[in-house]
Amino acid sequence: MAFLELHGLTKRFGDFAAVDDLTFTVERGSFVSLLGPSGCGKTTTLQMVAGFETPTEGKIILDGKDLSGIPARERGLGIVFQTYALFTHMTVEENVGFGLEMRKVSRAERKRRVADALDLVHLSHLGNRYPRQMSGGQRQRVALARALVIEPQLLLLDEPLSNLDAKLREEMQLELRRIQREANVTTLMVTHDQSEALALSDSIVVIDHGRLRQDATPFDVYETPQSSFVSRFLGKSNNFSARLESAGPDGSKLVCGSLDLQGPRVDLAPGPVEIALRPERITLVGADAGQLRGTVAERVFMGNQWLLRIETEIGDMLVMRYNTGRAEAEQGATVGLSWKPEDIRILPAEETSA
Amino acid sequence: MTSQTSRAWLLSAPALVLFAVLLLTPLAMTFVLSFNSFDFYGGIGNDLSLANYAEVLGDSYFYEIFWRTFLIALITTVICAAIGVPQAYILYRMSPFWRSITVLIVIGPLLISVVVRTLGWAILLGNKGVINTALTNIGLIERPIRMMYTSGGIVLALVHVMVPFMVLAVWAALQRQDPATEAAAESLGARPRTIFFRIVLPQAIPGVLSGSLIVFSLSASAFATPAILGGRRVKVVSTTVYDEFLNTLNWPLGAAIAMLLLVAVLAVMLSWNRLVERRYGEVFE
Ligand SMILES: Nc1ncnc2c1ncn2[C@@H]1O[C@H](COP(=O)(O)OP(=O)(O)OP(=O)(O)O)[C@@H](O)[C@H]1O
Numbered sequence: 001m002a003f004l005e006l007h008g009l010t011k012r013f014g015d016f017a018a019v020d021d022l023t024f025t026v027e028r029g030s031f032v033s034l035l036g037p038s039g040c041g042k043t044t045t046l047q048m049v050a051g052f053e054t055p056t057e058g059k060i061i062l063d064g065k066d067l068s069g070i071p072a073r074e075r076g077l078g079i080v081f082q083t084y085a086l087f088t089h090m091t092v093e094e095n096v097g098f099g100l101e102m103r104k105v106s107r108a109e110r111k112r113r114v115a116d117a118l119d120l121v122h123l124s125h126l127g128n129r130y131p132r133q134m135s136g137g138q139r140q141r142v143a144l145a146r147a148l149v150i151e152p153q154l155l156l157l158d159e160p161l162s163n164l165d166a167k168l169r170e171e172m173q174l175e176l177r178r179i180q181r182e183a184n185v186t187t188l189m190v191t192h193d194q195s196e197a198l199a200l201s202d203s204i205v206v207i208d209h210g211r212l213r214q215d216a217t218p219f220d221v222y223e224t225p226q227s228s229f230v231s232r233f234l235g236k237s238n239n240f241s242a243r244l245e246s247a248g249p250d251g252s253k254l255v256c257g258s259l260d261l262q263g264p265r266v267d268l269a270p271g272p273v274e275i276a277l278r279p280e281r282i283t284l285v286g287a288d289a290g291q292l293r294g295t296v297a298e299r300v301f302m303g304n305q306w307l308l309r310i311e312t313e314i315g316d317m318l319v320m321r322y323n324t325g326r327a328e329a330e331q332g333a334t335v336g337l338s339w340k341p342e343d344i345r346i347l348p349a350e351e352t353s354a
Numbered sequence: 355m356t357s358q359t360s361r362a363w364l365l366s367a368p369a370l371v372l373f374a375v376l377l378l379t380p381l382a383m384t385f386v387l388s389f390n391s392f393d394f395y396g397g398i399g400n401d402l403s404l405a406n407y408a409e410v411l412g413d414s415y416f417y418e419i420f421w422r423t424f425l426i427a428l429i430t431t432v433i434c435a436a437i438g439v440p441q442a443y444i445l446y447r448m449s450p451f452w453r454s455i456t457v458l459i460v461i462g463p464l465l466i467s468v469v470v471r472t473l474g475w476a477i478l479l480g481n482k483g484v485i486n487t488a489l490t491n492i493g494l495i496e497r498p499i500r501m502m503y504t505s506g507g508i509v510l511a512l513v514h515v516m517v518p519f520m521v522l523a524v525w526a527a528l529q530r531q532d533p534a535t536e537a538a539a540e541s542l543g544a545r546p547r548t549i550f551f552r553i554v555l556p557q558a559i560p561g562v563l564s565g566s567l568i569v570f571s572l573s574a575s576a577f578a579t580p581a582i583l584g585g586r587r588v589k590v591v592s593t594t595v596y597d598e599f600l601n602t603l604n605w606p607l608g609a610a611i612a613m614l615l616l617v618a619v620l621a622v623m624l625s626w627n628r629l630v631e632r633r634y635g636e637v638f639e
């Protein structure tokens with residue numbers, strides 16, 4: 001049995017379902033991300049687990065215990081809020097010690113555990129500061145220490161890194177993962193940043209409009225997205241509508257516009273489908289080689305890689321090439337595009353969403 | 355940089371002129387006046403001396419008035435804080451619809467003249483006023499309780515006048531705090547009472563302090579309320595100044611008392627501010 005289970009969790013505000021029949025599980029000790037665009041119901045889900053919102057339907061089971069009816073203060077979860085929510089009138093040590101004080105932990109033990117927690121987040125030297133005297137990254141760590149010091153069964157993080165600038169965010173990603181491993185705490189993180197989710201998680205739960213779209217490891221979510229939405233939400237993707245002509249054990253035949261394509265084997269019935277191709281799986285070859293010919297419409301140099309937008313007969317294609325030390329095709333050049341048939345992902349045609 | 359500075363001066367010029375003409379000039383004239391001599395037959399003399407100040411500072415009668423004034427202001431401030439803080443917290447927790455109605459109710463009294471409100475209190479508090487008549491009629495008291503012309507009556511009416519200022523100051527401070535801090539405290543195991551006293555209230559302290567500053571200085575220099583409810587019997591500094599100017603016609607002495615009140619209030623405000631800065635400077639922005 002999984003450590004945390006959400007069963008058919010639903011939250012309606014009036015007629016509007018912010019979270020709609022959400023079911024997934026979190027294994028003990030793992031790091032799971034709830035990923036989705038803004039307004040898809042991530043925070044609402046987290047708030048229900050935390051006990052700040054009551055589910056309209058469904059239940060949450062933590063370590064075999066149904067959480068419904070248990071108030072937030074008795075759930076014993078560690079929560080890091082998006083704004084950190086530090087107590088501005090208390091020093092770092094007082095902030096971190098607050099949860100222990102509420103648990104009536106003796107002064108001596110409190111001192112020891114606060115010191116341990118600050119050690120874990122590398123802030124031992126700043127215990128006497130007030131939050132206002134700290135940088136964004138440091139405040140973030142204080143919030144983390146405050147949540148971890150109570151030795152929570154479950155750590156909940158709501159967009160913990162979104163208030164940090166890009167460079168600090170990357171550093172904190174590594175830090176967060178280290179701290180989570182060292183504290184060995186089951187973690188559920190909410191984020192709308194796909195790279196953060198990919199980098200940190202053991203498993204990613206993708207939601208859209210309050211509904212579960214896919215629940216898998218980062219690698220699987222990226223490599224074998226199960227819907228057009230997931231393929232486009234995680235990383236860049238070239239998506240085209242196509243027709244599946246036949247699907248056999250050795251591969252499938254597709255028609256995309258005027259183009260005949262080979263694809264991997266697939267479990268779909270012939271008919272309209274959507275195909276997705278990652279920009280980094282496409283190689284540029286001579287104009288007459290490859291499956292498709294196109295003209296370079298834009299070329300962007302990004303340091304470690306080039307990003308090219310190529311106009312082709314089936315539509316615009318994004319192509320990503322690693323910078324290997326020589327210039328890529330110029331703007332206006334005619335190039336051939338080539339890829340392996342198994343790099344194509346065949347997805348059910350996007351249902352026209354209501 | 356310099357052009358920006360000069361533009362800033364230029365833009366604030368109208369306000370500065372207004373400030374100088376309407377506030378600084380009369381203030382300076384009062385200041386000078388306070389050093390002039392006064393004679394019942396000769397009127398105001400042009401010579402300068404510290405005689406007026408010596409007269410005020412050497413007379414226990416004036417000490418008593420100053421002492422009473424500041425005590426009234428202090429008690430008013432404390433009561434305003436005791437009423438205003440919970441009121442502001444309730445306001446802060448209300449749904450937006452009820453909040454806008456309640457804010458209107460809270461600041462509504464400010465739209466009515468202080469004189470009118472104070473006269474209302476006079477009707478209530480008089481020996482033959484509404485309260486005493488009612489209490490006598492239901493047989494709770496035999497003789498009327500004296501409420502007019504007492505310091506208590508003045509405090510009561512001042513509190514009524516000043517509470518909105520406290521509520522607004524505390525409410526502003528509450529709104530500046532991150533609502534997630536309450537949720538954070540709750541998730542750490544704090545009960546509602548603990549959350550209020552350990553998390554909400556301390557973060558509202560800057561608002562209480564600035565509200566106290568406003569209420570104290572306005573109460574110490576209030577005129578209409580003590581004039582109507584205190585009359586000649588319970589004198590405060592501002593009514594004494596008024597009497598010196600308009601009854602005794604000893605303008606220089608009145609000016610000296612007014613200057614002393616100004617300095618005293620200013621001193622209280624500045625030291626209060628210093629205290630707050632020193633205590634909370636590193637905690638709050
Ligand atoms: N109290 C509420 N009343 C009505 N609607 C609400 C309420 N809280 C949230 N919603 C709606 O529910 C939806 C989901 O909100 P939620 O805060 O969970 O989104 P989110 O996924 O966390 O988004 P973001 O990434 O922007 O934080 C939103 O459309 C929001 O407008």
Ligand SMILES: [Mg+2]
Pocket residue numbers: 042043044
């Ligand atoms: Mg959110």
